[in-house]
Amino acid sequence: MSAEALLFYVFALCTVVSAGAVVLARGPMTSAMSLVATFFFLAGVYALLWAHTIAVLQVLVYAGAIMVLFLFVIMLLSMTEPEPAMKLNVARVVGALSAVGLGAALIASFWKLPTQPMGWAEDSARAAAFGTLKTVGEIIYTRYLLPFESVSLLLLAAIVGAVVVAKPRI
Amino acid sequence: MTLPDLTAADLQPVLPALVLAAGASVLLLSEVFLTTASRSHLALIALGSSVLAGGVALATAFEPAHAVFQGLAVQDPFSSFVTVVVCLGLAGVVLLSADFLKQRQAERGEYYALMLFAAAGMSLLAMSAELITLFINLEVLSVSTYALTAFLRRGPRPAEAAFKYFILGAFSAALFLYGSALLYGVTGTTRLADMVGPLRTAMHTQPWLATCALALVAAGFAFKVAAVPFHMWAPDVYEGAPTPVTALMSAGVKAAAFAGLVRVFLFLGRADPEVVALALSALAVLTMVGGNLLALPQRNVKRMLAYSSIAHAGYLLLGVAALFPHPGTGVLAATPLMLGSPAVNSADAYKGILFYLLAYTVSSVGAFGVLSVLERHADGDGATAWDLDRFSGLAQRRPGWAVAMAAFMLSLAGIPPTVGFMGKLLVFRAAVDSGLLGLAIIGVLASAAGAYYYLRIVVYMFMRPAPAEGVLPEKYWATELALVASAVAVVALGVLPGRVADWLSQSGMFFGTR
Amino acid sequence: MLPVPLPHTLALAAVLFCLGMVGVMVRRNALVVFMCVELMLNAANLTFLAFAQAHGDTTGHVSAFFVIAVAAAEASVGLAIVIAVFRSRGTVNLEELKTMKH
Numbered sequence: 083m084s085a086e087a088l089l090f091y092v093f094a095l096c097t098v099v100s101a102g103a104v105v106l107a108r109g110p111m112t113s114a115m116s117l118v119a120t121f122f123f124l125a126g127v128y129a130l131l132w133a134h135t136i137a138v139l140q141v142l143v144y145a146g147a148i149m150v151l152f153l154f155v156i157m158l159l160s161m162t163e164p165e166p167a168m169k170l171n172v173a174r175v176v177g178a179l180s181a182v183g184l185g186a187a188l189i190a191s192f193w194k195l196p197t198q199p200m201g202w203a204e205d206s207a208r209a210a211a212f213g214t215l216k217t218v219g220e221i222i223y224t225r226y227l228l229p230f231e232s233v234s235l236l237l238l239a240a241i242v243g244a245v246v247v248a249k250p251r252i
Numbered sequence: 253m254t255l256p257d258l259t260a261a262d263l264q265p266v267l268p269a270l271v272l273a274a275g276a277s278v279l280l281l282s283e284v285f286l287t288t289a290s291r292s293h294l295a296l297i298a299l300g301s302s303v304l305a306g307g308v309a310l311a312t313a314f315e316p317a318h319a320v321f322q323g324l325a326v327q328d329p330f331s332s333f334v335t336v337v338v339c340l341g342l343a344g345v346v347l348l349s350a351d352f353l354k355q356r357q358a359e360r361g362e363y364y365a366l367m368l369f370a371a372a373g374m375s376l377l378a379m380s381a382e383l384i385t386l387f388i389n390l391e392v393l394s395v396s397t398y399a400l401t402a403f404l405r406r407g408p409r410p411a412e413a414a415f416k417y418f419i420l421g422a423f424s425a426a427l428f429l430y431g432s433a434l435l436y437g438v439t440g441t442t443r444l445a446d447m448v449g450p451l452r453t454a455m456h457t458q459p460w461l462a463t464c465a466l467a468l469v470a471a472g473f474a475f476k477v478a479a480v481p482f483h484m485w486a487p488d489v490y491e492g493a494p495t496p497v498t499a500l501m502s503a504g505v506k507a508a509a510f511a512g513l514v515r516v517f518l519f520l521g522r523a524d525p526e527v528v529a530l531a532l533s534a535l536a537v538l539t540m541v542g543g544n545l546l547a548l549p550q551r552n553v554k555r556m557l558a559y560s561s562i563a564h565a566g567y568l569l570l571g572v573a574a575l576f577p578h579p580g581t582g583v584l585a586a587t588p589l590m591l592g593s594p595a596v597n598s599a600d601a602y603k604g605i606l607f608y609l610l611a612y613t614v615s616s617v618g619a620f621g622v623l624s625v626l627e628r629h630a631d632g633d634g635a636t637a638w639d640l641d642r643f644s645g646l647a648q649r650r651p652g653w654a655v656a657m658a659a660f661m662l663s664l665a666g667i668p669p670t671v672g673f674m675g676k677l678l679v680f681r682a683a684v685d686s687g688l689l690g691l692a693i694i695g696v697l698a699s700a701a702g703a704y705y706y707l708r709i710v711v712y713m714f715m716r717p718a719p720a721e722g723v724l725p726e727k728y729w730a731t732e733l734a735l736v737a738s739a740v741a742v743v744a745l746g747v748l749p750g751r752v753a754d755w756l757s758q759s760g761m762f763f764g765t766r
Numbered sequence: 767m768l769p770v771p772l773p774h775t776l777a778l779a780a781v782l783f784c785l786g787m788v789g790v791m792v793r794r795n796a797l798v799v800f801m802c803v804e805l806m807l808n809a810a811n812l813t814f815l816a817f818a819q820a821h822g823d824t825t826g827h828v829s830a831f832f833v834i835a836v837a838a839a840e841a842s843v844g845l846a847i848v849i850a851v852f853r854s855r856g857t858v859n860l861e862e863l864k865t866m867k868h
Contacts, residue, residue: 084769086769086770087770090770090775094774094778097778097782098778098781098782098785101782101785102785104785104789104798104801104802104805105785105786105788105789105792105793105802105805110798113795113797114797114801117801117805120782120805120808121808124808124811127775127812128812128815130769130770131775131816131819133815133818133819133826133827133830135827135831136811136815136827136830136831139831139834140811140834143835143838144804144808144837147838148804148837148841151842151845152797152841154845155797155845155848155849156797158849159848159849159852159858161795161797174791174792177787177788177791178791178792181784181787181788181791182784182788184464184787185780185781185783185784187460187464188434188460188776188780189773189776189777190460191458191460191461191464192772192773192776192777192780193773195437195458195461195772195773195776196457197771197772200768200820200822202822212819212822212824213824213827217824217827218824218827218828218831221824221828225322225324226324226384226828226832227258227321228266228321228325228376228385229324229384229385229388229832232373232376232389232392233388233835233839235273235372235392236373236388236391236395236835236836236839237835238369239366239369239370239392239399239839240395240838240839240840240843241842242365242366242369242399243395243396243398243399243400243842243843243846244399244842244846245362246360246362246363246366246399246402247399247402247403247414247843247846247849247850248846248850250853251405252358252404252405384828384829384832387832387833388832391836391839391840395839395840398843398844399847402846402847402850405850405854411847411850411851411853411854411855412851412854412855414847414850414851415796415850418844419790419796419800419844422800422803422840422844423790425836425840426786426803426807426810429806429807429810429833430783430806430809430810430813433779433810433811433813433814433817433829434813436813436814436817436825436826436829437776437813437816437817437820437821440817441825442825442829
């Protein structure tokens with residue numbers, strides 16, 4: 083097993099464990115910190131998938147900005163008391179079972195995927211440029227100009243919306 | 253690196269969205285620089301932008317369909333007409349908001365700006381032809397609507413409604429996104445037009461994966477259009493949101509979400525039309541029957557209109573299902589009732605969907621308009637503000653409103669001579685033509701059941717005495733203008749749908765089809 | 767060949783997605799439910815990136831980039847709404863937010 087593969091399995095295990103902690107932890111603070119850990123381990127997985135740019139963005143934006151926002155809110159609302167134990171009802175059980183069923187069906191189908199020949203990675207120039215900031219940036223500003231501008235619209239709407247909603251009263 | 257050659261002609265398809273976004277920016281800036289005591293200019297700016305954007309969209313609606321922005325979006329009559337409908341609905345909603353907000357001392361530029369942002373997102377959503385572009389535009393309209401729902405916080409309801417809307421919206425967005433990711437994996441592209449071929453192959457080589465991916469995308473849309481069984485958020489959200497925002501949800505958001513649904517499934521459905529048609533038909537039956545049955549016992553008119561909005565999503569889904577051929581696979585289509593061999597006349601199906609969207613937009617904006625003027629500032633948070641008793645004797649106190657409301661109710665129930673009847677007629681006819689006779693019969697029966705709760709309001713308005721202590725509702729010029737305009741449209745389009753229906757059935761409606 | 771087989775990466779994403787989905791279904795703290803939605807978005811991102819590597823196609827990276835931006839926008843509005851709910855009700859427990867029954 084190569085070092086890359088070994089690292090992947092370590093990161094994957096850590097991701098699953100910390101994601102499980104997000105779902106199962108009693109206190110919101112524990113969930114939030116586990117989510118930060120999940121994002122970090124995922125960034126590691128992304129780097130192993132040769133997505134260097136996204137790995138960096140994951141740490142900067144997700145683990146950095148978005149999670150800090152979560153922590154701010156938890157502290158602002160001083161949510162320290164743990165949530166009472168979950169009560170099971172039919173809808174919840176059915177929902178959770180359908181989620182598990184979907185996951186099982188998907189995982190089973192993944193093993194039927196044709197093995198990718200990965201011929202493209204033989205081209206060393208292409209493999210070296212893959213996932214770098216230059217390649218991703220070029221495509222974002224040329225081929226994906228329209229969604230890029232939509233994102234700017236989205237961010238403006240989100241800023242205005244967040245300010246409006248967080249005001250004490252209108 | 254080659255930069256794309258952007259000319260003014262490339263920007264022309266997104267011009268309606270640009271007008272709306274520019275209007276929103278003007279509104280935001282006016283909050284900073286133009287702080288006068290009277291704030292009626294805000295509504296005027298918003299109204300002007302929506303009318304201008306609608307006009308621009310209508311002017312482009314007769315151009316042949318073509319791909320724009322390297323195939324990430326398309327401009328076709330379908331997208332232009334959806335934009336026109338959205339802008340019409342937006343103009344009506346702005347008129348309703350003007351009085352609603354003034355009465356509550358809550359006129360803010362941000363409110364109208366968020367509405368215009370949402371409309372820009374809807375316009376862009378109608379033309380998106382790539383999954384990521386579509387996802388982002390869907391989020392533009394959703395995020396603006398979440399914020400609008402919580403805009404006017406009188407009591408806990410709006411915040412809770414916004415939260416429910418937000419969580420289920422984010423959840424459905426995640427479902428849609430994961431489905432898109434799987435589709436990308438299966439096909440190697442995110443462009444809908446390029447996906448068809450690889451997806452058809454994948455339907456044979458990896459049926460499970462492709463079906464799961466399609467189901468996830470469909471579930472994401474089903475949440476957005478509030479199709480049964482993904483509808484549970486709609487009544488609470490519709491009830492808790494400020495009434496003009498509810499009107500925007502039922503008019504604009506629904507139209508745009510349907511445009512996205514049609515766009516995605518017309519392309520992806522070609523990979524396996526039978527499965528997609530079956531799923532859409534099943535969803536349509538559940539939604540038509542479920543929405544109408546759930547609306548029956550409601551005494552709270554706002555909640556009743558929310559369930560009615562679900563039922564109307566069902567009729568629209570029937571129209572979407574009619575876009576696919578049903579060679580004996582559709583639910584109940586194999587009954588002896590089936591006439592001849594079904595042939596999809598897609599021009600009729602588009603006409604049905606678009607005309608229905610137009611009909612529903614006009615009628616629901618009007619209905620929510622009447623609801624918003626009957627609702628008083630002093631009502632606070634109680635659900636009594638929308639109780640059926642509010643409508644008792646309205647015909648004696650405000651005959652004009654009562655007549656307008658009666659027209660909207662008849663139209664929603666699908667009774668001639670209103671636009672709602674024409675819409676239902678076109679949708680059901682398209683469904684029968686494509687071999688969905690059984691479904692069309694279920695639809696007619698469901699809407700007959702629905703007539704009960706619409707007509708009950710008419711009975712209350714005209715046959716019940718007005719409550720003795722009844723306060724005469726105040727008059728508002730902007731809302732009245734919206735009511736008059738939509739009532740005239742409801743009747744005029746119902747009697748003489750000719751020109752508009754012809755526009756909607758022109759050839760080459762949809763990019764990538766004959 | 768890939769250093770890690772594609773199905774393994776995809777299975778990790780599916781597990782994350784299902785954990786998030788189960789969390790949305792069973793948790794009652796509004797913030798934690800929102801965190802579970804973030805898990806689902808990350809699962810979608812991981813799927814995009816895994817397939818991008820397998821196809822040698824940068825579209826997956828661009829998609830993940832946009833998803834991160836969308837998640838940030840969603841988070842800002844969502845957390846503002848959580849604050850508004852807390853202000854009006856003094857709780858973010860979803861079971862106590864059931865005033866809207868007819």
